[in-house]
Amino acid sequence: MLPAVIDPGVDGLSLHALSNSDAVALHALVQRNRRHLTAYGDYAEEVARDVEQTAAWLESVQVAGMTYGLNWRGELIGLVGLTPVDPPRYGCGYWIDESHAGRGLTRAGLSALVAAAKQSLGATDVYAGVTRGNLASVGVLRSLGFELAEEFPTYERFHLRLAGHPDPRPRIFVATADDVAFQQLASAFIDWPKPSELFDEYRRRQASGDALVLIACAESEVAGYCLVEWTSSYPPFASAGVPEIIDLNVLPAQRGLGAGRRLLAEAELRASTRSDTVGLRVGLYADYGVAQQMYVRAGFVPDGRGVSVNGQPVPPGAVIRLDDEPVLALTRCVKGRF
Incomplete structure (x- = not known):
């Protein structure tokens, strides 16, 4: 008892x-x-x-x-x-x-x-x-x-x-990326269209205070990463002081363990230290379907400005190419998190 x-x-x-x-x-x-x-x-x-x-x-x-x-x-x-x-x-x-x-x-x-x-x-x-x-x-x-x-x-x-009763699945943990983590990221994503120079740029941005890079690991293996961009390149977010979560990616072999949700939750928590609202943008075609569902389930809603390309709204009647550039901006209120 x-x-x-x-x-x-x-x-x-x-x-x-x-x-x-x-x-x-x-x-x-x-x-x-x-x-x-x-x-x-x-x-x-x-x-x-x-x-x-x-x-x-x-x-x-x-x-x-x-x-x-x-x-x-x-x-x-x-x-x-x-x-x-x-x-x-x-x-x-x-x-x-x-x-x-x-x-x-x-x-x-x-x-x-x-x-x-x-x-x-x-x-x-x-x-x-x-x-x-x-x-x-x-x-x-x-x-x-x-x-x-x-x-x-x-x-x-x-x-x-509880400790002493280990989960048979790999444990996901999220932390701020350090120098070793950036090297691991570059190696883990070597087969992706993610040149090593991209992670060098992310390292510089974090060092300068422009962004925060979060890495998710399944035990000792890299599972994914994302950035919290303090000043968004999307004008409506930037003008409102809304941090943006960008480039959230999880390796296919590590999917299904909750790494994406953990990254998203940690990014929201970090963003909440500077703003009551956090934003992100997501692509429109089917390859983004899983991400779209995750964001909606997490409580993100469209910002009401419709589809944008390179940060600019797409006007009615415009013909656009459906690649990675057309996106929908979403926001979530994080006020009260601690």
């Missing part, structure tokens, strides 16, 4: 297993956060409960002992909990009072609960579902090592495989 009290190691923060004696405090907390809870989740049932119904719910979850109050200096400020999906695999859920969001308390509480589940329950995997657009929640999960596992129309499922 899980312990009744869990110490996250943060001064003033603690987790305690909830019971029906917490009904009044929990009901008041939910009511204070009605707007916050319903913005990115299905909390209608929780919001509708009165104190007695809240007590009854707490009594039901008390049996399992997997739902914890997040307490800050003695005050209930949120919830974290586990659901036995298929032990030793568990689902997790969490939320925090809006006034305490962004302080790292949710991350600390969830991290402590996952560690306790591994130690006390022998948990091997933890899953979490996040409503599309809830970037703050995605940030919490990614900071703990969760990876995107599945995408659905209204939400995304994230997965954390």
Whole structure:
């Protein structure tokens, strides 16, 4: 069983297993956060409960002992909990009072609960579902090592495989490219129409601060890369200060492992340090079909300016060659990610 009290190691923060004696405090907390809870989740049932119904719910979850109050200096400020999906695999859920969001308390509480589940329950995997657009929640999960596992129309499922139970698939990790990585990129993409001079140029651009180059690896093998261009060559992005993700490529042998999604997510996170919006452009013909689907599933939407060629809009009635030059610009709001 899980312990009744869990110490996250943060001064003033603690987790305690909830019971029906917490009904009044929990009901008041939910009511204070009605707007916050319903913005990115299905909390209608929780919001509708009165104190007695809240007590009854707490009594039901008390049996399992997997739902914890997040307490800050003695005050209930949120919830974290586990659901036995298929032990030793568990689902997790969490939320925090809006006034305490962004302080790292949710991350600390969830991290402590996952560690306790591994130690006390022998948990091997933890899953979490996040409503599309809830970037703050995605940030919490990614900071703990969760990876995107599945995408659905209204939400995304994230997965954390706990240490000691290795995933048989190669692990994808993303990092800023260094000198060695640039050499590896040039070798890995030698059979592509990507001359080594291109990666030399990318290295210079990163050194000058014009762009950031991210590399994805499957264990020790290069899987792909992309750039975050701080000042876009696309005039509407440049004038609005929107960073652009460009030249995202994954080697065919490394596809299907999530390298493209990881690169995209990391690029969005890096871009969010400078702008509330990030952009990209994608080609129109079938070879770009997988990329188009990935961007739409990730929440990118057209910028409303139609097709462009070399940064200029294509006027109505124009005849264009459908090669790599005609593109559609897409954007996504990344405000709130951390």
